[in-house]
Amino acid sequence: MSIWSKTAVVGAWEHPTRFAPHMTPFQIHAESARGALADAGLTIRDVDGFFTSGVGPIGIMSLAQHLNLRPCYLDSQSIGGSSFVSHCLHAAAAIAGGLCTVALVTYGSTAASERFAIGTGGSFATEPPDHFEAPFGPTIVGSYALVAQRHMHEYGTTSEQLAQIAVTMRHHATLNPHAKYRDPITVEDVLASRMISSPLHLLDCCMISDGGGALVLTSAERARDLRRPPVLIRGGAEAVRHGEIGTRDLLDVASFQSGPLAFQRAAVRPADIDMCMVYDSYTITVLTTLEGLGFCARGEGGGFCADGRIALGGALPVNTDGGGLSSNHPGMRGIFLVIEATRQLRGEAGPAQVRDARLACVHGTGGMLGQRHSGVTLILGRT
């Protein structure tokens, strides 16, 4: 029995805040739940499936109390910033399988107002592989930089090509009134920004903001009676990459596995996709993800991203909200990928609208690209 196209995103809401020292993370979760349920035309009493992450190993129970939920299905999948994309995939399976009927996915964080140094703080992991890595000082930026350096070595990818990705995301952010950074930048600005971990400059890195959001999913059948145009879960898959047994090819990122599987399940091809939402933790993340998803061949990501193709008006607009590089990044960006894809497929993206967007590809990356990371791909489509 296939689960594809049997469930839909029916409510989506992005919290407008980018800096909220006056709020708690749970408050952002709650306000986001309110926003997404209102968008769907449902109430919190309709929710019987609850999905969240970033709240600690068993924090989903505390958040369920905060929202006074009594779900019959819980999932706090925690695989980094891609977790919320994974929640949508799991919610689709749970709804199609009859384990719940209305799934609520929430996210909230005050990483910026807590001054949490996400990318350049120390390592806090203590599992067996960490003991062979953490002593040498890998930051999160550094882990992604290892992949960037190797990509440059194998394929001649340049800092200018990476910088063009940041420039494109900033251009998209100029169209988003909620984006944190809206002043246009140039390739020269990126290259002149200080080096954080070579070859990644400050402007190759996503920001740290506060924020949150929520999604509501239900069956495609029930979605027909709700107030918003349903956005179908057409296909999806997840993957993990790690150091293996000291043999890993660092350029073989998780999207090389989850992408083709998701496309196969959705019975569509990369050429059919109208717009793409990719976790842009760093510029290199976008480049390697698009290679893995099959929009270009391995090694061709630099040229693919640098010639205007991923900008609005190009063949494959990517991150039309400005992404984590320019709109918002409270630490785990996955939920915003699905929210913006939903806006696009409903035709609600305003000046950043991709004309007649019918099919979107979403890919979340979580963790540390050069060490252990997850990848979750979703294919979303309007009916």
Next chain:
Amino acid sequence: MSKPEGATYQKYLPRIDEESRGYWEALARHELYFQRCRDCGTKRFYPRAVCPVCLSSSTEWVRASGRGTVYTFTVTHQNQAPGYRDALPYVLAVVELAEGVRLMTNVVECAPDTVRVGMPVEIVFQDVTPEMTLPMFRPV
């Protein structure tokens, strides 16, 4: 070779456990070892009790030459964590040993901006505390 920093050492210290004890004890003797499965012959790093290829528990330790090449690297200019912030800039690298396995490390004893992918390197045993020695590498 660096001097032991003893109690002043602020960086992350590995936890020695039953699966990795032989590895760390060899490093303290200034010897680098990796593992090989006695049943399927697969080499592996980091050390673990069960071969993930054939699930055998029969393991032998193989001494590495200590020679290798830089597979990839990054010059770290920002790290707020204690110990590391005082060592900036430093080179985080993945080195491929001559025997074929890759490990994360630091490239030391050279200017960070002279490190290149493919550069030949050799091991430096860094005694960071009286009990702990870390495998680092320097250009040959």
